[in-house]
Amino acid sequence: MTDSNGSAEPEVEVIHSAEDITARIEALAQEVTARKLERPLVVAILKGSFVFAADLIRALYRAGLKPEVDFLTLSSYRKSRTSSGKVEILRDLDLGVEGRNVILIDDVLDSGRTLVFAKDLIAARGANAILTCVLIDKKVPRAVDVTADFSAFECDDEFVVGYGMDAAHRYRELPFVGRVTKE
Template identity: 70%
Template sequence: MPDRNAELRIETIYSADQIRARLETLAGEIAAAKPQNLLVVPVLKGSFVFAADLLRALHAANLTPEVDFLTLSSYRKSRTSLGQVSILRDLDLDVQNRHVILIDDVLDSGRTLAFAKDLLSARGAARIETCVLLDKNAPRAVSIEADYCAFTCPNVFVVGYGMDVAHRYRELPFVGRLVD
């Protein structure tokens, strides 16, 4: 865990401009599928910046989804998944017979997205798709692939653009990796 007073060097992996351009394309791909009765569910906390920018891009692509939030955790304050997903905040809206797109920051072990998909399926969602900012080149603990993905990412710990380490660096406008 980094000392809160020590600044670490952060190497940019995806710049703010690269992210912005990719999200416009990604929103176009989602809109081309013509989703009906769409509910977008960002998985908090790490996806909040990605979700906000993607929602604006979806609006520009003439989609008008409803939005609700699900807070899940498998990391807590660690840099590695603890292997068990917990619901920290549940949805307010009913997903019954809805087309749901789950938005998450990183697909690595797959546990969080698989858990969320199973949860919404059990609650009667008609269709569940996933959209991730980063698909890490990492071994999956479960069999899952993203339906929509902004970028493929090396198997390194990333921060910025909503993602953190011990609640720091979420405000960065780019995706980067900590350099020791």
């Protein structure tokens, strides 16, 4: 298959289908809601978690939780497939977190640097409690000591795309999680 420029389109193998993701998100929402958090604030780490966060926030609502929502844009990858090891704030929160119960949502937990950076930032600003929820928990050695409180799926050490996650700004639109098999 070729794209509009005559180049061969990359192939992406489905790892987690849209249907599997939907079912898992509904279950995650029940798990999070069971914690009975008062004044919850969902903080989605952008850009990769935006699709997951949107679907999870709606599932939380259906499960009876009505969180406020804010966004934090962090980057350790830029256009690379490997982390630079340095996390940068590209867009900070608008809402205050002091005294709040925060549900921090990220797309992938691998090295752990981004999640720890975000947790430390929010803790330093006075959050009451911080729970972490990730779409993909990679079973890899972490650069820092962190474990997600909630995760939708586990995967081996492979680069995944789709469902909001990208490779150099491509594949975010895919309704599933997959791996690029041919570029």
